[in-house]
Amino acid sequence: MQDLTGEKSAQAAWAKFIEPNDVVGIKINPSGAPACCSSPEIVREIITAVQSIGVPARNILIYDRYSYEMDIGSYQALLPPGVRITGIQDAFVDSSGYDTNVFCAATFFGEWETRSYMANIVSQVVTKIINVPTMKDHSASGITGALKNLAYGTFNNVARSHRAPHSFTNPLIGLMCTVEPLRSKAVLHIMDGMRQVWHGGPLTQVQDFIDQTGILLVATDPVAMDTIELEAIEKKRRERSAPSLWQRDPKSITIDNNEFFHDATKNLFFRQPGHVAAAGKLGLGVADLKQIDHRSLSA
Amino acid sequence: MTTEAAKSDDPGDWPTLLKDNARTGGHQEHSVRSPERAVWQYRAGSSVRSAPILEGGILYVASANGVLHAVDVLTGTAKWKFQAAGQIHSTPSLSEDRVLFGCDDGNVYALDRSTGSKLWEAQTRAEVWVSPVVRGGVVFFGSADARVYAVDTDTGRTLWAQELGGRIYSTIYAAEHQLYLGCGDGKVYSLDSSSGKTLWSTPTGNGIDSSPAVAGNMVMIGSQDFWFYAMNSASGEMLWKYETGLGISSSPAVSEDLVVVGSKDGFLYALQTQKGRLRWRTLVGEVVTAPPVIHDGIVYIQAGGTFALDCATGSVVWRAALAGAVQSAPVLAADTVYLASLSGEVYALR
Numbered sequence: 048m049q050d051l052t053g054e055k056s057a058q059a060a061w062a063k064f065i066e067p068n069d070v071v072g073i074k075i076n077p078s079g080a081p082a083c084c085s086s087p088e089i090v091r092e093i094i095t096a097v098q099s100i101g102v103p104a105r106n107i108l109i110y111d112r113y114s115y116e117m118d119i120g121s122y123q124a125l126l127p128p129g130v131r132i133t134g135i136q137d138a139f140v141d142s143s144g145y146d147t148n149v150f151c152a153a154t155f156f157g158e159w160e161t162r163s164y165m166a167n168i169v170s171q172v173v174t175k176i177i178n179v180p181t182m183k184d185h186s187a188s189g190i191t192g193a194l195k196n197l198a199y200g201t202f203n204n205v206a207r208s209h210r211a212p213h214s215f216t217n218p219l220i221g222l223m224c225t226v227e228p229l230r231s232k233a234v235l236h237i238m239d240g241m242r243q244v245w246h247g248g249p250l251t252q253v254q255d256f257i258d259q260t261g262i263l264l265v266a267t268d269p270v271a272m273d274t275i276e277l278e279a280i281e282k283k284r285r286e287r288s289a290p291s292l293w294q295r296d297p298k299s300i301t302i303d304n305n306e307f308f309h310d311a312t313k314n315l316f317f318r319q320p321g322h323v324a325a326a327g328k329l330g331l332g333v334a335d336l337k338q339i340d341h342r343s344l345s346a
Numbered sequence: 347m348t349t350e351a352a353k354s355d356d357p358g359d360w361p362t363l364l365k366d367n368a369r370t371g372g373h374q375e376h377s378v379r380s381p382e383r384a385v386w387q388y389r390a391g392s393s394v395r396s397a398p399i400l401e402g403g404i405l406y407v408a409s410a411n412g413v414l415h416a417v418d419v420l421t422g423t424a425k426w427k428f429q430a431a432g433q434i435h436s437t438p439s440l441s442e443d444r445v446l447f448g449c450d451d452g453n454v455y456a457l458d459r460s461t462g463s464k465l466w467e468a469q470t471r472a473e474v475w476v477s478p479v480v481r482g483g484v485v486f487f488g489s490a491d492a493r494v495y496a497v498d499t500d501t502g503r504t505l506w507a508q509e510l511g512g513r514i515y516s517t518i519y520a521a522e523h524q525l526y527l528g529c530g531d532g533k534v535y536s537l538d539s540s541s542g543k544t545l546w547s548t549p550t551g552n553g554i555d556s557s558p559a560v561a562g563n564m565v566m567i568g569s570q571d572f573w574f575y576a577m578n579s580a581s582g583e584m585l586w587k588y589e590t591g592l593g594i595s596s597s598p599a600v601s602e603d604l605v606v607v608g609s610k611d612g613f614l615y616a617l618q619t620q621k622g623r624l625r626w627r628t629l630v631g632e633v634v635t636a637p638p639v640i641h642d643g644i645v646y647i648q649a650g651g652t653f654a655l656d657c658a659t660g661s662v663v664w665r666a667a668l669a670g671a672v673q674s675a676p677v678l679a680a681d682t683v684y685l686a687s688l689s690g691e692v693y694a695l696r
Contacts, residue, residue, distance in 0.1 A: 081592050081610040081633060087553070087570075114410075115393060115688060118435075118672045119610070119633055121570055121595055123475065124515040124530045124555035128492040137393055137410050137433070252612065252632040254591075 270332025448474025568594025
């Protein structure tokens with residue numbers, strides 16, 4: 048954090064993003080728990096840092112879309128007392144946690160409901176968001192990183208963007224990230240790359256495709272972060288002789304989930320890793336590796 | 347080795363999650379055979395995160411939208427419903443004519459079992475996901491406010507409250523004089539049941555939301571550090587431990603010399619209680635977080651679906667591709683199996 052901000056102390060670095068009177072949302076990614084999700088241990092450290100700025104525990108809210116996935120991750124038990132831990136929706140058709148005044152409208156397959164509503168937590172409750180995505184490939188969007196964690200974890204009715212084998216996660220992911228107040232509130236992105244899923248994401252539990260990479264990415268630019276993630280997962284797939292995330296060979300498509308989860312040459316959709324660059328074109332950040340100020344630190 | 351619950355003669359006692367070490371919810375009779383059809387299906391209107399319990403022909407089911415349902419098992423219809431002020435993740439428990447449960451509004455509720463009317467509520471400062479347990483006229487429970495509470499069974503009046511080092515999602519095991527539980531701070535605690543004073547605490551490598559079983563002189567519990575532990579119940583001394591592939595939220599079930607527990611690695615593990623040696627392990631889903639139930643040589647578990655396994659070998663006796671669960675457990679009664687699912691459906695299978 049000191050290197051990211053140029054500040055001399057960790058507390059000063061965090062104070063660049065968070066003020067004592069903020070209500071801080073920590074957007075985790077429990078999807079894929081327990082094999083690969085935002086580590087409660089890292090979330091604990093973030094909570095400690097936010098509290099060091101003077102934010103009381105009751106004003107720290109750890110959230111994601113589905114509460115049952117948070118249950119599986121045991122976040123409730125593993126995080127410190129006082130912080131709030133909330134799922135936006137309890138069940139798949141529960142819309143009570145969404146703000147009907149803030150939505151993103153789009154149609155892809157002629158669906159009846161063309162709106163996706165923003166979570167009340169984001170539109171009305173928190174004043175700042177610390178985004179804690181994981182480092183995973185994604186069967187529909189190519190990767191799931193900072194952008195997708197924000198977009199598809201904030202709005203409802205998003206599964207309609209992909210109907211096998213086609214995926215319109217590009218441009219929907221980037222588009223959703225431009226919607227205010229989400230765009231302005233998401234001030235910091237900390238990617239948990241302790242584990243890296245290079246095939247079968249976002250839900251796989253198959254350890255063959257999960258590497259213990261031990262990486263944390265910290266950024267203010269979600270597009271730059273995801274660009275680096277995309278390169279890392281592409282590199283891993285090359286090393287393991289798996290096809291590129293950009294591959295569009297119809298022979299690679301399967302409708303068998305089990306085959307997909309156990310065969311790195313198969314996929315359920317034509318992936319859309321171009322959603323990262325598309326988000327860059329929407330002004331959300333830098334998608335050109337040559338222009339990204341990427342520094343590596345070892346601990 | 348016998349289960350501790352057998353030592354309690356008071357019919358009002360409900361000393362651990364689902365009443366006894368076998369996690370039977372109090373039921374003793376069940377014919378072991380594969381169910382063939384659904385007798386009825388009840389929609390709770392929201393997901394069911396906890397385990398139902400059965401008494402007197404009524405199935406008590408807590409749904410996440412804050413409703414406790416009393417379902418008549420003959421008809422599959424609600425006899426009464428109680429709407430609490432918050433979500434419910436707590437597995438209900440029974441004590442004489444009361445049904446008890448915790449709620450996300452920070453209260454533990456006691457309802458009249460036959461009418462659903464509220465008898466009392468006991469307030470904490472954060473959500474209560476654990477199952478209240480009862481021993482000797484006292485209800486014990488932990489809260490996410492990091493405190494353990496002892497309240498009077500008749501009135502809900504707080505007798506004592508003891509602060510621990512983390513959130514509490516582990517249901518207490520109430521022995522005659524001591525309480526045992528895990529805590530989000532990673533420690534297993536033993537408290538004096540009359541005062542709440544800490545008698546011993548033993549650290550593990552990560553937070554705990556598994557609930558302990560106590561058998562003989564051992565406290566057995568899983569941790570999110572991947573390990574399953576057996577500790578001396580008097581001193582907290584580590585007796586043995588066994589490593590699984592991922593964290594353990596599942597609460598162990600004990601029968602004779604076997605302890606069975608699920609892991610988030612998807613396996614159900616059966617360990618020999620004295621030394622912790624592996625008897626068998628069987629893959630039952632992608633993730634196992636619910637408690638197993640043991641009855642008459644069969645282990646039942648809800649993971650991605652519902653499995654019945656041979657206790658001696660771990661081989662699958664029957665399976666049903668329904669009732670995926672986070673913390674729910676099958677209810678076994680006579681010739682019927684009752685299952686509550688994450689999707690909010692409750693099934694009676696025969």
